[in-house]
Amino acid sequence: MSGVVSELTIARSNWLEYEDPATTREVVVAGVPIGGVHPVVIAGPCAVESYEQTLSAARAVAAAGGRLLRGGAFKPRTSPYSFQGLGSEGLEILRAVSRETGLGVVTEVQDPRLVEQVAETADMLQVGSRSMQNFPLLVEAGKAGRPVLLKRGFSATLDEWLCAAEYMAREGCLDIVLCERGVRRSAYWNEARSELDLEVIGPARRATPLPVIGDPSHATGDWRRVEAASLEALRAGAHGLLIEVLPPSMERADLRCDPLQGVSADTLQRIMNFARDYRVPEPQGDEAIAAGADS
Numbered sequence: 001m002s003g004v005v006s007e008l009t010i011a012r013s014n015w016l017e018y019e020d021p022a023t024t025r026e027v028v029v030a031g032v033p034i035g036g037v038h039p040v041v042i043a044g045p046c047a048v049e050s051y052e053q054t055l056s057a058a059r060a061v062a063a064a065g066g067r068l069l070r071g072g073a074f075k076p077r078t079s080p081y082s083f084q085g086l087g088s089e090g091l092e093i094l095r096a097v098s099r100e101t102g103l104g105v106v107t108e109v110q111d112p113r114l115v116e117q118v119a120e121t122a123d124m125l126q127v128g129s130r131s132m133q134n135f136p137l138l139v140e141a142g143k144a145g146r147p148v149l150l151k152r153g154f155s156a157t158l159d160e161w162l163c164a165a166e167y168m169a170r171e172g173c174l175d176i177v178l179c180e181r182g183v184r185r186s187a188y189w190n191e192a193r194s195e196l197d198l199e200v201i202g203p204a205r206r207a208t209p210l211p212v213i214g215d216p217s218h219a220t221g222d223w224r225r226v227e228a229a230s231l232e233a234l235r236a237g238a239h240g241l242l243i244e245v246l247p248p249s250m251e252r253a254d255l256r257c258d259p260l261q262g263v264s265a266d267t268l269q270r271i272m273n274f275a276r277d278y279r280v281p282e283p284q285g286d287e288a289i290a291a292g293a294d295s
C-alpha cells in the first residue's frame, strides 16, 4: 500500500478485525446491510422531477425486490441552464415516496451548507463524482451522522478517492460506501462518455474494508449497456450497484435528466434477480496494484 494510503484511518492495515482482504465492514442503510455476501442494488430515477415520476420509479424498484431508492433533488449539471433539480421540493417528494413505498432514500448533496437539510431526508448521503474533492463538503458530510456513498471522480486515482473518504472518516463517519461510476473516455457522442473502471474495484477493496459498489448507469450512459455492465461490475467484486430506472409512467424523451440511461422495469428485475442469487467474490487483483503505484 502506498505511503499516503497506509496512514489513513480507513486503510485496511489499521483495522485488525478486517485483516483478511476478503472481509468487509458492512454499512447499514435504512436496515439494509451493504458489504455482505449478496450485492445490494440501489435504484431509482436520475433526478426527482415530480411526485408521480418518482413514485412510478420507486414502485418499479420495490416490485423488483429493491429496498433502497436513489434520486437527486439537487443535481450537478454541466450547464447552468439545465434543470438543476427540484431542491427542497424534491426532498419532500422523496420523503413522501419513501413513506408510500417503504424504500430507504439515497440522495445527493452538493452544497456544504445544505448537508444538514439533505440529511433530514436521506438515509444515505451521496457525494457525486464532481464533488469528490470538495473538501468542505466532505467535512460536513462526515459530520452529518448518515452513511455516505462516495463516488469516484471520473479521473481520480485510488489514492485521491481514499483520501476523500478519509476526510469524512476523520470527522467520525466510517459508514462510507465507495462507488465506481466510470472514467472519462474520448466519446464522440454523449451516451458513451464514460466506461466502468473495473480494475479499481479489487484494489479499492484490498486497500480498505469499506464496501465498494458500481454505477453502470453513469459509466455507460446508455440503457442498452447497463445490464451487461452491471454483471461485469459484480463479477469484478462490487458489493452492489447504483442503477437509474426509467419510470414506467414516463416516456424517455420527457425526462429532464439523463434520459438515455434509465433501464426498464423488466431489465431492473433481471439485474436484481442476478444480484439476489450472486455471492460477492473475494477481491480480485494484485496486491501490488492496491499499493497505489500512482501516488
Ligand code: PEP
Pocket: 046, 072, 076, 108, 127, 128, 129, 130, 151, 181, 215, 218
Ligand atoms: C448521479 O448519480 O446522479 C450522478 C450525478 O452521478 P455522478 O456524480 O457519478 O456523475
Ligand code: MN
Pocket: 046, 047, 218, 244, 257, 258
Ligand atoms: Mn444521472
